Amino acid sequence: MLSDARYRIGSLVRLNTILLMREPGPVVSRWVMPLVLIAVLHPLYRAALAGAGEDVGTKQIVAGMLVMFSMFALSIVGSAILTERSWRTWDRLRATPSASWELLVGKAIPALGVLVIQQVLVLGFGYVLFGLSIESLGLLALAVSAWVLALLCLGMALGALARSHSELAVFYDVGGLALTTLGGALVPLTMMPGWAQSLAPLSPGYWAMDSYRSALSGNVGSLMVDVAVLLMLAVAAGALAAWRITRGWGRSQLL
Template identity: 30%
Template sequence: MSRLIASIHKETRLLLRDWHGLLVLFVMPALFVLIMSLALQGQFAQQGGGQLKGWLSGEQLIVENTQAEAFVNLLREQPDLEIRLAMPGSPLSTSDRLFQIHILARFDQALAGEGDPRTGVELSFAPELGLRERALIEAAVQRTFAELNTTLIAEELGFDRAYAQRELLKTGFITVVDGAGNQAATRPNSVQQNVPAWLIFGMFFISIPFSTTVIQERQQKTLMRLQTCGMPLSQIYLGKLLPYLVINLLQLGLMLAIGALLLPLAGAQALSLDVSFVALVLISISTSCAALGWASLVAAVSRTIEQATILSGASCIIFAALGGIMVPRFVMPPLMQDLSWLSPMAWALDGFLAVLVRGGGCAAVAINSLMLVALGGLLASAAIFISRWKQNHD
């Protein structure tokens, strides 16, 4: 036990001296969280049910007591749309002018079936706007027109708007629920997605300083001297891994503090920490185990620091791209969503979201945690086996 404590002490001192590596481990994920959370909060609002911003124009807007005015009032009531009066000459763009609704002068006549053509509304989109957003906007405008037209029909039959809503439109007939029969859970917002995502990326990025240290000690024959003193290779690796586990937990604390305290000051939503802290620590330690197992394997298979740096960086980027770190899985096509489970970062992110978004406890992250710990143990065992094989054959 004394040799293990001495090994941990040695590795901790080496780690504290490498302030460049510490800056990478803490500053890089922190910057990613800040930049990505702020940059994507508008896009996540659209994906998660936020209002889509658009503009309204037309000659009929200044005429009172028309059906066009009633249509505009109903448009303003749509929860999915944020409607403002158009500024002449302003082009559409994905910044704040996603679409424009133009009310034609012949709106009332077209609604009554008079004239040819019978178009009463023109809808245009920003060129960069995706097909999904276009479909949502068109559906909202169509729903508004259907409500207006149904209300007019009801009034012609001698009924009021309440009757039209209840008997003709059947408002409330369709209720969205999740698989458990509860109200559908909301998707993560930008902060809920990016804080755990880039925390996981930072945890796996620890493979660079870890593998660098191992290769340096291998080249300097430090590992051989430690083994000569009777210290098993597995104990040497354990002494190296434990300080990095502490670093990973410190990364967790920093990312949560940024999400809960710093991001709201920058205009983003605050990360709610009213969750199971035990479950959060459990999935964090499990993620760290997988990350450290991968770091051990990289250190074992790499012969030079350059090889380790390239392998670590490339693998982290691939894991992140595939596992929903850079692009959220819910916006991926079905095939990519299935392939994302090849990345351990996807397992970890799913566990974090289960806690931070869905309010789950230890049971909700148990399977993901077990998978991550098992992977970490398997990778670490493979690293020890490869290291022993190299010692016997080099």
Template identity: 35%
Template sequence: MLSRRSLVIARSGLKLVLTDPAPMITTIVMPLLLAAFLTPNTKATLNVQGFSGASGAEQTIPGMAVLFAFFGITMIGTLFFKEHAWGTWDRLRASSASTMDLLVGKLTPLYFCYLLQMVVLFALGNLLFDYSPNGSVLALAAILVVLVAVLVFFGAMLVAVFNTMDQALAIGSVSGMVMAGLGGALAPAETLPGWTHGIAKCMPPYWALDGLRKVTLKHGTLSDVTLNLAILAGFAVLFAAVAVFRFNASEAKVGTS
């Protein structure tokens, strides 16, 4: 439950996010644009795999959503590092808010913004490309809820570990895109070279996309994605633990004005 101090910080953070909605809009529009180009080829791939009634969007919408979600962790770094660049972080530290209040207050609005972004993207995927899961919508929702937690804590970990905005955003964007690519965002994971399969299973995008594939193409239910949810939750806990352990509110950070 959020403390009063966390709620105040969360409201302030939400205002900062909403003053520059370009990152959120980009991570909705760009996946849809790419899906328009990729869906016809993906339809052929899915048909070869035995999914004869697939439109192709069953692969491209979840794949692009996960790819750009990891690429779009820049929002998290921006929200933290710009506070340092503007000199407002010191004022936050001077308040009665604890380090945990600061973390929770900053991450809460980001979590709901990412979740909203996912919901909008999947809804538009349905309207524009006939994306329609043949499995449990509840299971799909559960995967998205846990995946967004992974994303937010991954971003928080980057902020905690790196001292400059450029470092955090560069490492985060590149590593996020590589993980998503190996996990099956651009093509079904099983169609990628064999040497990637073991590596992919060590990364959260694989388990998110595998779960979404079960729900979308294989009539998956909540029980079918239990392992996926458990592993994603494990990644979220791991990233959160590193972020909390490494985060130092008094540590100087270099952002951009």
């Protein structure tokens, strides 16, 4: 039974990787654009936050761009599910022996690879070129893992709930920008208006930013809280996606 599940998931992963690589534009842009913005804006952040500490500006720009563009990468896994729905091929997949969770895992693993590569590229870029201070690779890996898992589950939920690609684009473009800005990705929370600081914990970007800051600074206690919140978010979003794909889609809206 377990070997059959591994075979089915492996087949789905190969298929979805091929589909992803046939249109590499969104993937490449999520890898390259944060590097460009970090290189251009790093001097500005270092100067603006010089009074808070020598490395604060570097941590802010690297973590901020990483969180922002990884939120935009929600489109990769969300579009993978929505495209199957619009092609009318998702029902064919459901007719196979694959369970709902196997279908989701088969979609998520290629996107997982994209997100992990993005995290390594951006953090490595900041470390090598701008001297990003990393207290513990283990803590940083924990923060990355929790955030990537939350992103994958959120992306699956959005792909299962959206009724069209334009609606999905609103979720990950407008929603992603608003949530990451509210979470302190562009400017530190202390520089934001009071009402924004009060609303910030409602954003997944807030917990991602705090987890990266905590990991880079070696603050284990704060990181554990951030990871717990991100994992709860992942479980809730993943359960919603698994439930939604077993229900009707409202197919007439996907023409």
